[in-house]
Structure formats: structure tokens, C-alpha cells
Amino acid sequence: MTDQPNQHPGINISHARPEDGRHTEVTVFGFWTFLMSDAIIFALLFATYATMVNRTAGGPTAAELFDITNAFIETIVLLASSFTFGMGAVALKEGRVGGVRLWLVVSLVLGLVFIGLELREFAGLAARGATAQASGFLSSFYVLLSTHGLHVLFGCLWIVVMLAQISVFGLNRQVRSRILRLGLFWHFLDLVWIVIFTVVYLPAVAT
């Protein structure tokens, strides 16, 4: 490690006055607190899924339903978008508006691809009769996955809003601070996904 402090992704303090750093510190801490609250929601949904995975009510089981290839592609897409967002954060740090725009758009597209893949998976499951109403197991599966998916969708909307704000305001203090928090949110969703493929998909295929 170097002797530099590791700033949060995208903090651009190169043009900053000291009180900007302070403002960012406060909002980022607040956002972390929110993320941790959100993490508990996911944790409880995971616990619910884990206790309901065998409650299939005579319907299809996890082993019969899940497609590991699709899950792997989704994983890679989401990981890639997490990385491209990181590149956007670096561009932000360097103050390159074009770079920020480009990487945000790439992350947005990858996010939308992820949602598309997930919807395609849901449609395929539903076509085989595996709907959320079919059993307690499937209810918990759909709700866990769509809670994550809705978060991704929300993140995509947020990216669009930030692209608009870059156009209107440029990379001013507030926009930088918001992109930085959006970055935390976006990386956080990838963290949740790690647990999803580990708890939902891999054990199902392993048995």
C-alpha cells in the first residue's frame, strides 16, 4: 500500500474546498447507513429463502428448475458493470466528463442486459408452471430475486438521472458526490448478487 488515503470511489477532491470534503463525508456516511439497513432486508430475505427452499408443496424443486449457465452469464454481466462503473469513478477523479459519460452508459447497458436476462429466466420458469404462486419455495425465490432486480432497475434510473445532471450541471460538487454514492449502491448490488448465486443457484445445481 501507498501512504495515500484511499478515497471512496469517485471522490474528486482535486478541485475541492475543505468543506466539500466534509459535506461528502457526511452524505457518504449517511448513505452507508442506508445501505446497511438495506443489507439487513436482503439478509432476512435470504434467511426466508433458506428456510423455505424445501417447501415446494409438491411442485418443482430448485434442482429441477435452475439453469447454472444463465446464472453464470448474469454474474459476469453484473460483475462487468461493477467494474465499468469503477472506471467511470476513475474518470470522475480525473475530471474527464466524456469518460464519466461513456462508462456510465456502459454500466447502464450492462445493468439493463442483466435485468433482461433475469426477466427471460422468470418467463422461462413461469412457462413451466413455476410461478411465484406455485409454492412457498418459489414465492421466496421470486421475491428475493426481484428485490435485487428492482434495486438494479432503480440503479439504472439513477444512472439516467445522473447523465442528465451531468449535462445540466457538469461535474459540480453535488453531481460528483451523487455519482460517488451511486457507485456505492451499484457495487453493493454486486455484493448481494454474490450471495444470491452462492445461496440460490449453486446449491440447487450441486444436489
Place this chain on the structure above:
Amino acid sequence: MSGAWEGELGGHKVRQPVAEARHERRRYVWGLGFALVLTCAAFGLVVFKILSGPALLAAIGALALLQIVVQFRFFLHIDLSRSKREDLQLILFTGLLILIMVGGSLWILTSLDQRMIG
């Protein structure tokens, strides 16, 4: 872009931005690399049936935990430095609570299941 800037933030000397941006980019690339390896390892263990039963579950669980730490470190920039101490405390406290809540829930509901459904 303005030139390199030096100053103090949170008691740390800060140098900006060219060298640090390059350093940052390298971190993201390393993070991506680690994450890819860990992901492929987890999927590989399952697909190629290298392990099975509880050993497999333990292995993919450990890989997931490791990947979470990696992503925290490389993408979310959480580490042991002083300036992140409050964030880190918050995250560790959350981790403790998740452990209590999820562990407790599984314990309670498994016990109920064994006794009620048999």
C-alpha cells in the same frame, strides 16, 4: 484539468490526481481479476463436481465470503485505514447483526421444522 493538488484531508496528506488515478485504475483491474477467479472457482467446483455434500457448500460459502471481502477492498475501498474507521465499524456491526439474525432464524426454524413436521 487543473494540475496536481496537494493538501490535507482528514489528517492525511493528499496528492492529486494523475498518480492516484492510475493507482485507482489498477485497483479496479485487480479487483475484477480476483472476483473473476473466485466466481469461476465457485461455479467450477459445482459444474465439474470436484467436491460434494457439505464440503462443497462450505467451499462455495468460503469463496463467496472471500469475494465479498475482495469487493469491499477493491471496489468499495473499505480497509483498515483511519479515515474509514467509522464506515468499517458500521459494516462489521452490520455483519454481526446479520450473523445473529440469519443464524438465529435458521436455528429457530429448523428446530421448529424438525419438531412440527418431522
Place this chain on the structure above:
Amino acid sequence: MNTSMLLGKLSLDALPFYSPIAAAGAAVIVFGGLGVIALITWLRAWPYLWREWFTSTDHKKIGMMYVGLALVMLMRGFVDALMMRAQQAMAMNAEGYLTPDHFQQIFSSHGTIMIFFMAMPFLFGLMNYVVPLQLGARDVAFPLMNAISFWLTAAGAALVMVSLVIGVFSTGGWSGYPPYTELSYSPTVGVDYWIMALLVSGVGTTLGAINLVVTIYKMRAPGMKLMQMPLFCWTALCASLLAVFALPGLTVAAGLLGLDRYLGMHFFTNDGGGNVMNYANLFWIFGHPEVYILILPAFGIFSSVIPTFSQKKLFGYNVLVYATMCIAVLSFTVWLHHFFTMGADANVNAFFGIMTMVIAVPTGVKVYDWILTMFRGRLRFDTPMLWSIAFIVTFVIGGMTGVILAIPPLDYVFHNTLFLIAHFHNMLIPGVLFGLFAGYAYWFPKATGFPLDEAWGRRAFIFWVVGFYLAFMPLYALGFTGAPRRMAYYDQPEWQIYFVIAAIGALSVLAGIICQVIQLVVSIRNRDRTTSFAGDPWGGQTLEWATSSPPPEYNFAVLPRVNSLDAFEEAKESGQPYVWPEKYDPIEVPRNSMTGVLLGGTSFVLGFAAVWHIWWLAALSLLGVIGIVIARSFATDTTRFISADEVKAHESRWRTAVLAQGKASS
């Protein structure tokens, strides 16, 4: 029930003509509401209210609005209590005056309102008002988000109130256990009202809690270390952290129940692989920390009041801080004691039983600290202190019964009896409500400039304490004889006398509440004589007393520099309690914003539309919520400056008042 595209399930049948009593209740709400609106219109107060209150982002005004909301909801919740006591006093081998269904609605709304829309807003109001002042800060970390939190809480409360007029409320109790609350057993909209009210206000509470956490971590006065914060700030911090981490449990439990009801899923149903036990598990993962969310800030209030009125410093500050932290963490390890009887094995029950007894230890430590604070102090028995002493005595009784309930085999006997009801009212009324009343009386002169009338305060205190003992001690006895909770009627003649005594207790509490209303009116009427701008009526030790009463919008013209506990007390001892520099700087404060009101209003419509399945309206208001947030994010001119002259004018007026008071007393 028919559903239409335009109005969903809503039709004229939703009006409460199913019972004359429900219709009368609805009429009171409707005419009361119309009366208030008419009065405001007649006084032409709308512009004033809009400008000074509804759109305010000042933490002090938001805090006062929270307390106002809580006091209104206290009335509503208490009327429910009175009706239950009356019903049970009458219903020996008789039907009483309430149908069983109506009785169920009443105990459900009583619990829901008292916890979520009385105690929570009251606490958040006091924390909002006092914490930034005690920290020596100008506002909370996110002033606009603070307003949004309040208006979302108000929207949730409004949903509960509307259920009285349009449709019905839940009959499932405040905890809403399935499968009873599933669609197959509760097909009416009552449970949906309950779910929506909790989800909407839950978002508000979470945001409010995040705001307080960040404020306490990041906005303290220059120099103030965490261990130099007043104890109330510590308890506010721990309670807010608990709220941040516990409320997801409620969101998940209520949300999944809603998915079962709206989309036919199988989380908690009897069939389809549902697991009703998981609801109890999730609900109490939230529910038990919730108890401490309520009680910790009240502990903080007592820790502010007792030293002030003992004219001593708080005994064992460090121990109290560590005890608070212990309680906060342990409160996440005891939730199963709410369902010992659900059939987990002995190891599970034993673990949670032991943890429950363990959590009593730090609480006991606190009681000793308060007693030792009073020991050899020069006690003054103003009303805040009276509430505190009544709390200590009464709370210990409740704590003892709690330890009884913590023993799983005994819990099997007492579970679902009135013993439990007596126990938790014995914790929450002295612990939380007396604390809130103490805080209300203690900080009222800070917020308004004039004190509450002491004589009426004492009368209210006596009626409340006597009423509490009369109302709840008989319930312990009833619990011992096996009387179950939530009974609309019964056939055991020997029970009736206890229920009658309890009803008399409720009437005594009613007298206490009437005294409090009179107290408020009398205090306002006498304010010309009693107002003091100087700001330190009690001889306070913490920084909120180092401002004028009421404090200016910016709280502190010069941020205080703090390097010890009880900063104001130290400053007084050093002979330099106030700082009035020659020259002032302009101060940046947030502008007013209607975002909070708009979001609250839109969320209310969203909740209402979802309750009645009016999907177009629900979609529209959801888009509205998102649109408002996005539109607000484009606003740039969000702060304004208070000029140095204005600051100087206020500060010199305050200085004159302080010096005048100093002369009068010396």
C-alpha cells in the same frame, strides 16, 4: 366484493354504518377534522402554517410537529383503551356494547397507534428537537430528509385515521399474525390498511433514524468527543441504530404478508408450503429491538432530568453509556422470548430465556445509577422529576414481572394471558410514556419560551400514576387466574371486579389527560406572565440551555467549543457561560421546501390506492413519488443566508434578557 377499474374495491359499503358506535367514531373524526380546517380558515392561518411549519426544514419545528402528531394520536389511542376497558367491565355473561369484530379492531388500532404513531413520533420529535441542540449543531445532517421523514410518518398515521371512516381497520392485533391476517381469514381491507400504514411510516422512521445517526456521528460541536456527549444523545444514537437495523424486519414481515394477500404468494399461508412461524420470527426480529428503540431515548430523558433536578452531575456516566450499548446489542438476541410456546426445542428456548435475563442486568445498572444520582443531591420536585421518580419505582415492578416471563416454563403458563398485557404496559407506560411526559415538561419552556403550568402538571401526574396502578395491577391478578388477552366477553364472575377496577383506573388516566389539556391551555393563557427569553429555566447542564428560548433558527450564532462532558455546566462554573462576540458572520440555513409535504401526501394516496386496489391511482402516485424526488434533485438554490445584522439583533436581545434575569436573581 365487486371491483371496478375506477374505484377498485371502494364503494359506499365502505362507510362505517355496520355499527352505530363505529359510525359515531367516524363522525367525530370527520367533524373534528372539518372543525379544525374551518377554524384554521377562519383564522386565516393557512399561509402562516404553510410558510412557518409545513414547509419548514428546521429540526426544531419538525420536532414540534412530531410531538403534536403524537399528542393527537395519544388521544385516539387512549379512546380505544377506554372503550376496551368499558367493554370488559360490562361484558360478564353479556355482549357489552361492542361486537367482537369491532372490539378486535379497537385493540388492533390501539396497539398499532400507541407504538407506531404515538410513542415513535413522540420520541423522534424530542430527539429531533433536542439532539442537535445538545450537540451544539445548527441542524441535523439532512434537514430536508428530516421533513420527509416526518411527513411520511404523518401519512402513515393518516392512513390509520382514515380507516376509521372509510372501510375497517385490521382485526389482527398490533402484531398482525398470519394465518389469521391472510386473505382467506381476513378478506376485508383492514389488514391492508395496517400493512400500508406501517410500510409508509416505516420508510419515514428509517430515514429519520439514519439522519440522527449521521448527525450524532458527524455534526457534533467542534471538540466534542463521543464520550463527551450528553447521555440523551447516546441513547438517541443507540435507538436510531436499532431502528436502522431492526425496521427491515418489519418491512420484510409486513411486505411478505402483503405479497401473500395481493399476489397470492405462499409465505405465511397454511397451504402451498407457507410457514406461519417465519412471520413470528421476522416480526419479532424487529419487534424486540423496537421495545428498546422506544425505551432507550426515554432512559436518556431521565438521565437528563434527574441530574438537573438533583443539582448534581449524572452518576456513572461511563457505565450508563456502556449499559446503553450493551442493551442495544443484546436487544437483537432475545426475540424468541415472544414465542417461546411455538414449539422450538428446549435448547432454543433456554438460550433465549437466558439472554432475556442477561439483558435485565444493564437495565438494572441504570436504575442504580439514577438512584445514586439523586443520593445526597438537592432535589427539586418539579413535574419532570416527579415523572422520573414514578418511573423508577413502577418500572422496577415491570422489570421483575419481565424476568418471570423470561423463564420459558413459566411463559407457557402466562403466554397470551393478561399477565403479559400488564407486564408490557408496566414497561411502556412508566418507561416510555412517563419519560416522554418528563421530556415534554422539561423541554417545553425551551421550545416555547414559557413553562407548563406546574399545578395542573401535578394533578395530571397524580391521576396518571394512580390510574396506571389501578388499571394494570388487576390485570396481573387476572393473568394469574388465567384470563386470556383480547377477550370481547367472558363468563367467569370472579373476574369482573378486577375489570371494573381496571376501568376505574382508565377513568383516572382520562382525568390525567384532561388535566394535561387544561395545563396546556392555562400555560398558553398565562404566557405573558411566565415567558422568559433567557433560556435556562431549570439550571440545565447541557448545551440546549445555552441558547435563547425559543432558540433562533440557526441555534448557535457561534458554534460552541466543547472539551468536557456537561459543557454548559462547566462553562457556568468557569463564569463564562455565554459567548457574545462583537462581530457576527452570516449563517447559511436550508430554505423551506414543500418536498416533504408533497412526498407525504403522495405516499398517503399511494397507500390508500393500494388498500382499495385502485391500481391506476397507485401507479400514478408511485410515479409521482419518483418524479418528485427526481425533480427535487435538480433544485440548486436550496439554502439562504441569515444576515449578520439579523443574527446580531437576535443575540443582543437574548443577551439583554439573560443580563436582566441575572440582575433579578442576584
